[in-house]
Amino acid sequence: MAMEAKLSHTAAMILQAVNAGHIYGFSVMEMTGLPSGTVYPAMRRLERDELIRSHWEQQSIADAEQRPPRKYYKLTRAGKMTLEASRKRYPLLAKLISSEQVESI
Amino acid sequence: MAMEAKLSHTAAMILQAVNAGHIYGFSVMEMTGLPSGTVYPAMRRLERDELIRSHWEQQSIADAEQRPPRKYYKLTRAGKMTLEASRKRYPLLAKLISSEQVESI
DNA sequence: TATACCTATGTAGCAAGCTACTTGACTAGT
DNA sequence: ACTAGTCAAGTAGCTTGCTACATAGGTATA
Numbered sequence: 632m633a634m635e636a637k638l639s640h641t642a643a644m645i646l647q648a649v650n651a652g653h654i655y656g657f658s659v660m661e662m663t664g665l666p667s668g669t670v671y672p673a674m675r676r677l678e679r680d681e682l683i684r685s686h687w688e689q690q691s692i693a694d695a696e697q698r699p700p701r702k703y704y705k706l707t708r709a710g711k712m713t714l715e716a717s718r719k720r721y722p723l724l725a726k727l728i729s730s731e732q733v734e735s736i
Numbered sequence: 737m738a739m740e741a742k743l744s745h746t747a748a749m750i751l752q753a754v755n756a757g758h759i760y761g762f763s764v765m766e767m768t769g770l771p772s773g774t775v776y777p778a779m780r781r782l783e784r785d786e787l788i789r790s791h792w793e794q795q796s797i798a799d800a801e802q803r804p805p806r807k808y809y810k811l812t813r814a815g816k817m818t819l820e821a822s823r824k825r826y827p828l829l830a831k832l833i834s835s836e837q838v839e840s841i
Numbered sequence: 842t843a844t845a846c847c848t849a850t851g852t853a854g855c856a857a858g859c860t861a862c863t864t865g866a867c868t869a870g871t
Numbered sequence: 872a873c874t875a876g877t878c879a880a881g882t883a884g885c886t887t888g889c890t891a892c893a894t895a896g897g898t899a900t901a
Contacts, residue, residue, distance in 0.1 A: 773852080775888095798849095803847085803849070803897075804896070806849070
């Protein structure tokens with residue numbers, strides 16, 4: 632069995648937020664209340680550790696919606712397993728950010 | 737009006753835990769899942785900033801219960817006001833640790 | 842009588858988080 | 872033209888948090 636990384640409470644919150652549909656940095660910031668100086672470096676580390684993967688939104692879409700392009704994330708298989716393990720470590724995590732709370736994806 | 741300190745999520749969790757009846761370090765650790773290297777330094781800073789105040793349990797009580805003496809904390813008035821402000825900043829905090837969850841004080 | 846576990850507090854040194862910015866394009870008011 | 876606001880990503884440098892360990896008395900067990 633693969634050795635799963637132990638996540639900090641913050642990293643677990645971010646993973647949970649992405650999993651629940653807040654799939655870009657700014658949305659994670661709004662949902663969690665965490666500042667940009669926390670969220671963006673943390674998401675880089677999560678990507679470095681291959682728990683999430685990112686791709687830039689097409690410029691044409693951003694242009695059409697008149698805003699900066701977003702960097703979209705999704706969990707890898709390792710990310711899903713690590714999140715599952717983190718729910719045991721932080722049992723109150725799922726309550727904080729559930730998929731139901733996501734209005735617009 | 738007094739300038740209230742802005743608490744980190746962790747510091748707010750600890751304040752909330754103490755307020756909810758987890759009035760010594762080890763109990764806060766168990767409730768929150770945070771490690772001792774987080775909880776004890778954080779509680780020192782909270783006391784330095786006069787949001788909580790501590791006093792050592794009487795040795796005779798610890799002896800009678802056959803365990804090390806505990807350092808008991810309680811919120812100051814400034815601590816209660818800061819916690820109240822933090823509930824606005826972290827609206828999901830109260831759900832995490834409510835007084836009802838405390839079995840033994 | 843070692844070895845191990847439990848309660849409880851604590852610290853050194855490294856990793857992660859936060860404050861206060863920056864960049865950049867677009868919107869709206871004065 | 873200038874100021875201010877919004878969305879979105881990002882960074883430098885200081886502060887906080889975490890891992891791993893220490894201390895210390897208690898119980899339990901082989």
